[in-house]
Amino acid sequence: MSILDNLNDMQKKAAKLVEGPGLILAGAGSGKTRTITYKIAYMVKEMGIEKENILALTFTNKAANEMKERIKKLMNENTADMQVSTFHSFGVKLLRMYGSNIGFTSNFNIYDTDDSMSIIKKIIKKLVLRNELTPRAYLAKISKLKEDEIMPEDYEKMVNISINANREFYDIYKEYQDELKKSNSMDFSDILYYTKKLTENKRILPILQDRYRYILVDEYQDTNKLQYAIIKNLASKYKNIWVVGDEDQSIYAFRGADISNILNFEKDYDNVNIIRLEQNYRSTSNILNLANSVIKNNMTSLGKKLWTTNEEGKKIVLFDAETPYQEARYIAKVIKLSNRNLNEFAILYRTNYQSRIIEQELLAEGIKSQVYGGLSFYSRKEIKDLMSYLILINNPNDSVNFERAITNPKRKIGAKTIADIVEYANKNNLNYIEALDVNNTAKLKEFKNLMEYLIDFSENNNISSLLQEIIDKTEYLAYIEKEDNYEDRVLNIQELYNSIIEIEKNNTDLKLDEYIQTISLSSSLDDMSDNSVVKLMTIHSSKGLEFETVFLAGFESGLFPNSKSLEDENEIEEERRLLYVALTRAEKELYLTYSKSRMVNGVTIYNKMVSEFFYDMDKNYINHINKIENPYKKPASNVENFNPLKKIKNDSKYKIGQIVIHKSYGKGKVKKVDDKAITVEFSVGEKRIAANLADKFLI
DNA sequence: CCGCTCGATGTTTTT
DNA sequence: CATCGAGCGG
Ligand SMILES: Nc1ncnc2c1ncn2[C@@H]1O[C@H](COP(=O)(O)OP(=O)(O)OP(=O)(O)O)[C@@H](O)[C@H]1O
Numbered sequence: 001m002s003i004l005d006n007l008n009d010m011q012k013k014a015a016k017l018v019e020g021p022g023l024i025l026a027g028a029g030s031g032k033t034r035t036i037t038y039k040i041a042y043m044v045k046e047m048g049i050e051k052e053n054i055l056a057l058t059f060t061n062k063a064a065n066e067m068k069e070r071i072k073k074l075m076n077e078n079t080a081d082m083q084v085s086t087f088h089s090f091g092v093k094l095l096r097m098y099g100s101n102i103g104f105t106s107n108f109n110i111y112d113t114d115d116s117m118s119i120i121k122k123i124i125k126k127l128v129l130r131n132e133l134t135p136r137a138y139l140a141k142i143s144k145l146k147e148d149e150i151m152p153e154d155y156e157k158m159v160n161i162s163i164n165a166n167r168e169f170y171d172i173y174k175e176y177q178d179e180l181k182k183s184n185s186m187d188f189s190d191i192l193y194y195t196k197k198l199t200e201n202k203r204i205l206p207i208l209q210d211r212y213r214y215i216l217v218d219e220y221q222d223t224n225k226l227q228y229a230i231i232k233n234l235a236s237k238y239k240n241i242w243v244v245g246d247e248d249q250s251i252y253a254f255r256g257a258d259i260s261n262i263l264n265f266e267k268d269y270d271n272v273n274i275i276r277l278e279q280n281y282r283s284t285s286n287i288l289n290l291a292n293s294v295i296k297n298n299m300t301s302l303g304k305k306l307w308t309t310n311e312e313g314k315k316i317v318l319f320d321a322e323t324p325y326q327e328a329r330y331i332a333k334v335i336k337l338s339n340r341n342l343n344e345f346a347i348l349y350r351t352n353y354q355s356r357i358i359e360q361e362l363l364a365e366g367i368k369s370q371v372y373g374g375l376s377f378y379s380r381k382e383i384k385d386l387m388s389y390l391i392l393i394n395n396p397n398d399s400v401n402f403e404r405a406i407t408n409p410k411r412k413i414g415a416k417t418i419a420d421i422v423e424y425a426n427k428n429n430l431n432y433i434e435a436l437d438v439n440n441t442a443k444l445k446e447f448k449n450l451m452e453y454l455i456d457f458s459e460n461n462n463i464s465s466l467l468q469e470i471i472d473k474t475e476y477l478a479y480i481e482k483e484d485n486y487e488d489r490v491l492n493i494q495e496l497y498n499s500i501i502e503i504e505k506n507n508t509d510l511k512l513d514e515y516i517q518t519i520s521l522s523s524s525l526d527d528m529s530d531n532s533v534v535k536l537m538t539i540h541s542s543k544g545l546e547f548e549t550v551f552l553a554g555f556e557s558g559l560f561p562n563s564k565s566l567e568d569e570n571e572i573e574e575e576r577r578l579l580y581v582a583l584t585r586a587e588k589e590l591y592l593t594y595s596k597s598r599m600v601n602g603v604t605i606y607n608k609m610v611s612e613f614f615y616d617m618d619k620n621y622i623n624h625i626n627k628i629e630n631p632y633k634k635p636a637s638n639v640e641n642f643n644p645l646k647k648i649k650n651d652s653k654y655k656i657g658q659i660v661i662h663k664s665y666g667k668g669k670v671k672k673v674d675d676k677a678i679t680v681e682f683s684v685g686e687k688r689i690a691a692n693l694a695d696k697f698l699i
Numbered sequence: 700c701c702g703c704t705c706g707a708t709g710t711t712t713t714t
Numbered sequence: 715c716a717t718c719g720a721g722c723g724g
Binding site for chain 1: 700702708709710711
Binding site for chain 2: 715716717718719720721722723724
């Protein structure tokens, strides 16, 4: 009897190859995650490898939790000593331990997007700009630069700084980074950037390499440059690294995910074991075939074959609704009439805001549901307010949370006074609590006393008591009493309190800095507790998960594929991969729904059409019910073959007869060039490669 | 300094 | 629609 008895031959082979590098490149539902988790259990239980020598990384909190749970079950022991987490939490862990080597103390804070945004806004207001962008745009640019390891100093050297726009951007970027540094804080990109720096440190790297001897990465297709480099550095000594992924499920390009990381993996190490899995265990053949009919339209797809011995199952339902409410009521009705356990259902959508109406209509039918993701629990005002005290106590240099704490509840201290305090702090190298001495007013004295009292209190009490003390001493509840949703807010605060109690149960001397860092990386509802509720989430957060019945809501033009993506073939392909992910989450039943009308930014749009991707789908697997005729004429061409995503021209630099080298297929000869793709003959046969992606695959 | 009103503005997706 | 910032009166 081996743990591996429950794997098929190929999976077993992959699981047993413990030493050396390996890659599992396989389609959805073929058991990649299963293989990884079994492999880990096997390594520990049957190979005697120490848990602490294993590092298993993935991309989202949900996936990491899921993986941890599965391993725990298989091993039947806890996974506390094993690092199974997202890249970011792994990074934070290392930075806590070794950050002092690169100028951070271990109580650093993590700034989420809101925090970063407020810094940027402040900077913009202060500077006089001629070429002003939106704060959002600045942040996007900054995080892109960081992924390329271009810090402000590097940027200054890199661009022509006499150009006004460059100069202005540099000023903002520099100021932003200085502000983070002063606050002993990092944003999400910094976590990876500085983690990579640690893995380059001559003294620290060997320690890490010896600690994390066996590295496994799930969803490897979604790693970005920094993550790639971190892994590479850690693995360079023992080279025990297994990565798994599926290029058809790469859906985080907007965040810097680079598909060539997985496509080039075999070049990174000698003697890479490559395993392909082709049997899908998850879905009915109807679902699988439908998904295949979609993804094969992507020119980046390597065209893996996937088959299943599962039953054919029901056809996939397409439902036309007049309004989003009707769409949601239809879903609610199907769930209600099924009489099945609610946890068998998931409702997926492209954008978070779609969840509101669905949640509301489910509730109206008495169906319990849980929305995952979206506005994080920790980004609610009342939670942020209270957290700002904890953070300030932990790190009195934090400017963002200092401002938040001192102004909530209102203390008749405003912008002017705060600016004075900040300036005074900077000038005299004081933290913000010390700097409250800037003037002698009773207001400031009172706040200072409060904070000193709380800091003192925090030294002898646990975090839950500290939170209670903050609520009491600031009279926080009285402050929010007159706001809308007072009761909800109190419940949220209660939940915050309970969650701390919960953590303290398992970790009796939970440190404040550790607590703060942990929750900065979580959105509260990441753990998929097996409650009897219908789960609602974006397709992005559903990656790696599976459900008996999946509803894909808002399967309509403009929304999915998102209208913003239509300009760029790469983005359309990414949207199509997203659809592939959505479809392949379903085990038994799949419903696609869309609405003819939808309100966007306060304006209702009518006569909306089904998603362009519907025309990719093989209609043999579709059961189109409640067909609503469109008042507008359909295109004259045969609808079944009509593809609204007809491509745009592309002047190719490739010529017929030219010899090219493909990253996976090796040497080949160009046969045909058109505006969509080039056709190349390789030893393995003829392949079409998207024209605008050719550079990615051909050297 | 605070809170209110009014007008401008705008969304993918997550850590 | 709903969120955010500017501007104003108390
Ligand atoms: N050899 C097997 N025997 C029985 N069930 C299997 C086997 N391999 C995989 N499965 C089941 O198939 C389902 C999909 O597996 P898993 O989630 O590991 O796939 P995956 O390749 O990671 O999928 P995705 O890429 O979509 O995340 C799971 O329910 C898993 O338990």
